Amino acid sequence: MRQKQFLQRRYRAMAAYEGLILFLLGLLVICPLSALIVWPQEARQVWWFLLPGGSLAALGALLWWSLRPKEPVSLSTPEGAVIIVFAWAAAMLVGAVPLMGCAGLNFSQAVFEATSGWTTTGLSVVDVTKASHLILLHRSIMQLAGGAGLAILMLAAFGGPLGVGLSAAEGKETQLVPHMRRSTRLVVSIYAAYALTGILALRLAGMDWFDAVNHSFCAVSTGGFSTRPESIGYWNSPLIEAVTIPLMILGNLNFLTTYALLRGKWRAVLRNGEVRLMAFLLPVGISVLFICATAAMFPSLGKSLRVAIFETVSALTTTGYSTVDYKSFNAAATLMLITLMLVGGGICSTAGGIKQFRIYMMWRTLLWEFRRLLLPRNAVSRPQIWGEDSREPVDDASLRQIGVFIFLYLVLFLSGAVLLGVFGFSLSDSLFEFASALGTVGLSVGVTSQTTPSAALWAETLAMLLGRLEFLVVGIGLVKIIQDGRWMVKVVPTSRK
Amino acid sequence: MGICRQTTKRRQVNRVMAKSLFIVVVGCGRLGSLLANGLSGQGHSVVVIDRRAEAFDDLSAEFSGFKVVGDAVESETLRKARAADADCLIAAAEEDNVNLMVAQVAKDVFQVKWVIARVAEPARELAYRQLNIETVSPTSLAGDYVLRSLAQDK
Numbered sequence: 001m002r003q004k005q006f007l008q009r010r011y012r013a014m015a016a017y018e019g020l021i022l023f024l025l026g027l028l029v030i031c032p033l034s035a036l037i038v039w040p041q042e043a044r045q046v047w048w049f050l051l052p053g054g055s056l057a058a059l060g061a062l063l064w065w066s067l068r069p070k071e072p073v074s075l076s077t078p079e080g081a082v083i084i085v086f087a088w089a090a091a092m093l094v095g096a097v098p099l100m101g102c103a104g105l106n107f108s109q110a111v112f113e114a115t116s117g118w119t120t121t122g123l124s125v126v127d128v129t130k131a132s133h134l135i136l137l138h139r140s141i142m143q144l145a146g147g148a149g150l151a152i153l154m155l156a157a158f159g160g161p162l163g164v165g166l167s168a169a170e171g172k173e174t175q176l177v178p179h180m181r182r183s184t185r186l187v188v189s190i191y192a193a194y195a196l197t198g199i200l201a202l203r204l205a206g207m208d209w210f211d212a213v214n215h216s217f218c219a220v221s222t223g224g225f226s227t228r229p230e231s232i233g234y235w236n237s238p239l240i241e242a243v244t245i246p247l248m249i250l251g252n253l254n255f256l257t258t259y260a261l262l263r264g265k266w267r268a269v270l271r272n273g274e275v276r277l278m279a280f281l282l283p284v285g286i287s288v289l290f291i292c293a294t295a296a297m298f299p300s301l302g303k304s305l306r307v308a309i310f311e312t313v314s315a316l317t318t319t320g321y322s323t324v325d326y327k328s329f330n331a332a333a334t335l336m337l338i339t340l341m342l343v344g345g346g347i348c349s350t351a352g353g354i355k356q357f358r359i360y361m362m363w364r365t366l367l368w369e370f371r372r373l374l375l376p377r378n379a380v381s382r383p384q385i386w387g388e389d390s391r392e393p394v395d396d397a398s399l400r401q402i403g404v405f406i407f408l409y410l411v412l413f414l415s416g417a418v419l420l421g422v423f424g425f426s427l428s429d430s431l432f433e434f435a436s437a438l439g440t441v442g443l444s445v446g447v448t449s450q451t452t453p454s455a456a457l458w459a460e461t462l463a464m465l466l467g468r469l470e471f472l473v474v475g476i477g478l479v480k481i482i483q484d485g486r487w488m489v490k491v492v493p494t495s496r497k
Numbered sequence: 498m499g500i501c502r503q504t505t506k507r508r509q510v511n512r513v514m515a516k517s518l519f520i521v522v523v524g525c526g527r528l529g530s531l532l533a534n535g536l537s538g539q540g541h542s543v544v545v546i547d548r549r550a551e552a553f554d555d556l557s558a559e560f561s562g563f564k565v566v567g568d569a570v571e572s573e574t575l576r577k578a579r580a581a582d583a584d585c586l587i588a589a590a591e592e593d594n595v596n597l598m599v600a601q602v603a604k605d606v607f608q609v610k611w612v613i614a615r616v617a618e619p620a621r622e623l624a625y626r627q628l629n630i631e632t633v634s635p636t637s638l639a640g641d642y643v644l645r646s647l648a649q650d651k
Contacts, residue, residue: 074538074559162538163558179517179542180561390577 007484013073014083017161019063021087021154026057028145029094032137038210039133048101049134052094074162078480080151080169085477087150088465091118095142099126103135108454108461115461117142118150119468120350122224122320122442123433123460125450129229133210139225140217146468147221147251147350148191156184169477171470174348176259187255190262191350194220198247205239215321219247222351224320224442232310233323241306244321245313252317252345254357260388271386273360274346278316281356285312285340293333297324311443315340318351320442326432327445334428337443341435342413352440352467354409358402361385365399408471413438416463420447423456437463517541521583521609523569523599524590528615528635530555532587537562544578569599572606580607588614593621600630 030053036043075083095114099105105113109125116123120143128136145153151170154160164173164180175183198216203209211227218225228234232244250258257275260268269275286308294304294311307324314321315337326334344353368383375381383399384391413434420430425447433447437460448460466474518541522533525547533545534557543562546569547553553564567574569590580586586603588596593616600614612630616622619637626632 072538074557076558162561164561165558175561175563177542178519178544178562179537179540181540182517182542183561390573 003487007487010079011484011488012067013069013161014075014079016064016067016069017075017154017166018083018086019060019065019067020158020160021060021083021150022090023057023060023064024154024157025087025091025094025150026053026055026060028141029053029056029098029138031141032098032134035133035137035210042132042134045098045102045132045134048098049138052097056090056094072159072162075165077165077168078476080165080167081473081477082480083166084151084169084469084473085481088118088469091142091146091150092461092465095138098135098138103127103131106454108457109450112457112461113139114142115464116442117223117225118146119440119464120147120221120223120318120352121437121440121464121468122218122226123437123444123448123464124225124442125448125452125457127229127450128227136210136214136225136227140214140223143221143223143225144195144217147223148188152184152187155181156188169473171473172348174254174256176256186259190255190258191220194247194250198243201243201247202240205243206235206237207240215244216247219244219319219321220251220350222248222251222317222319222345222349222440224314226321231323232321236323238302238306241310241323245310248313248317248319248321251319252349252351254346254348256348256388257346265388268386268388273364273385274356277343277356277360277363278346281316281340281343282312285316285336288336289333292336293329294324297328311337312340315441315443316343316345318344318353318439318441320436320444322443326443331428334432338432338435341439341441341443342409344439344441352438354406354439358406361394361399361402362406364394405470405472409438412463412466412471416459419459420456423453434460434463438467440464440467518584519579519582520544521546521575521578521580521586521603523586523588523596525552525555525564526589526591527555529587529589532589533562534559544583546574546578570595570602572602575599575602575607580609583607583609585609585611585613588612590615593617597621597625600625601628604628604630 030049033046033049092111092115095117096107096110099110099113100107103126105125113125117139126135126139149170149172151166152172155167159181160166167173167180167184176186177183195216198220199212202212202216207215214227226232232241254274257269257272289312290305290308294307298304298307310323318341326337342354343359344355345351347355347357364383364385368381372381383394385394416434416438417430420434421427425433429445429447432445436443520536520541520543522529522543522545525533525545529545529547533543537543538559543560544565545556545562546565546567548568550566565574565578567577569575580603586609588599590596590599596614596616600612603609604612614625614630614632616625616632616634617636619634622632622634
């Protein structure tokens with residue numbers, strides 16, 4: 001009974017904080033209506049945004065007002081995980097409503113599109129040539145918000161619970177400054193500064209304001225939704241590509257690295273493992289793509305180099321903007337893109353994938369293990385990596401977690417690709433598209449379209465969600481709900497002998 | 498009178514809340530972890546230092562500051578904890594000598610304005626006072642308390 005009371009008290013506090021996130025989500029869904037000032041003729045779609053957004057915001061506010069704890073509560077990571085799982089489920093559903101109402105999608109397609117938005121993937125089944133400005137802006141805002149993370153936004157806006165339980169549950173454990181709330185505010189301001197700079201830069205590079213806003217939002221969030229079917233390729237402009245590439249790279253940089261950059265700590269940035277890995281992978285990717293595919297595809301050297309650079313950055317940063325079609329890419333180039341998508345962006349950034357940090361750590365572990373073989377049997381060695389200004393020891397537990405994560409990621413990747421194969425797609429298409437969904441990238445070889453069977457869409461939806469939340473959170477959240485649910489419903493008397 | 502005291506206390510808490518401080522806590526034992534949890538919960542930026550990484554297990558979910566593993570007697574460790582930017586440093590390690598040294602280094606080398614040290618041996622408080630370091634002695638606090646309650650009973 002005591003346990004039941006305790007759980008009820010905890011869940012009341014969790015529901016209150018859930019309310020805050022839902023309130024925020026509701027506002028985000030209403031946000032695109034600001035476009036009505038410029039395009040009042042789209043006013044008949046208002047209710048598809050106002051109704052779901054308004055009722056969710058009202059529900060959230062009600063939850064918060066009725067259940068809010070008298071004193072701030074600190075949440076543990078599993079409790080944070082429960083909140084996050086519910087919040088993302090709500091986001092997927094409520095984000096889908098306007099898409100069903102105004103863009104003519106069925107339920108599976110709408111949920112797919114909304115998930116692709118919130119998880120900053122960028123795979124799309126919307127026909128953007130027919131979609132209204134409201135819908136296009138709705139997609140971009142979902143990506144912008146999803147890139148920061150729902151928990152981070154809520155913590156920055158309202159304060160929320162004490163401690164790191166909630167932000168850790170969404171995979172944003174590392175902090176810039178030694179207080180969680182201030183750290184989240186700092187992250188959100190840096191992020192907002194990126195987005196604003198991006199809008200201005202793209203406008204100056206030749207887009208109109210609406211396209212600039214949408215593409216800036218979707219580039220810094222490493223999302224990749226576009227307002228044109230040809231994506232960035234529509235403009236075919238070196239200037240726009242030159243502006244988009246830094247935006248994508250900024251979005252994929254670890255916020256800690258950005259913060260070090262902003263404080264002028266160049267040495268820390270240059271010693272950073274992720275930056276070094278990126279400095280290795282980008283040239284390799286560019287040259288493979290150039291030699292194996294684009295050099296033969298385009299007559300001019302400039303164009304083929306531009307495409308190779310843009311596609312490599314887009315895949316590694318998990319953005320998913322494209323300037324060409326990949327159908328004519330040969331096996332080597334396709335495999336290179338798949339590899340880049342699997343590696344993904346920086347940890348604690350808006351990007352997805354396995355994350356550069358984990359790959360870098362595994363590479364270092366390989367070197368350490370190799371060196372250990374050469375050392376005397378009793379030698380004691382302590383693996384270290386560069387932190388901000390000194391070497392930090394690495395403990396075995398974190399290496400183990402990284403190993404498990406990569407294993408899980410690859411298992412999921414292969415089983416998902418098999419699943420797509422079952423629907424009749426070719427081997428390379430299945431591998432490419434599933435790597436793209438799981439890594440929340442958004443590059444597509446055409447598997448995802450308006451005619452894709454809904455079962456395949458659901459598989460990709462699940463992949464995007466798991467990829468964004470890094471599996472464990474979803475698992476922990478669900479297991480905790482089930483465990484606690486047993487306590488709450490009824491304490492079943494265990495039969496004894 | 499009780500109510501009056503309570504309101505002044507709350508006002509003090511509010512005043513502290515209004516300005517968030519950057520506080521370095523040296524030692525994450527019973528006292529250090531208590532302080533670190535409480536201060537972090539109140540909204541301050543807290544960095545806690547301890548020689549053993551296991552000591553940080555005492556920190557609760559309320560704590561959202563940074564943890565630094567290292568010997569605070571080495572100035573390198575204090576530098577890593579960004580002691581130079583600190584508004585306040587609390588030396589709450591087990592040993593008096595460690596606390597004295599850390600407090601002195603913080604005061605003189607890192608120019609921390611407000612240094613508080615825990616002293617187990619009340620006789621040493623005078624030495625600290627001469628160095629312009631604020632002290633808290635659990636021993637003398639407990640002693641005073643017992644003496645006062647005995648005096649009231651009489």
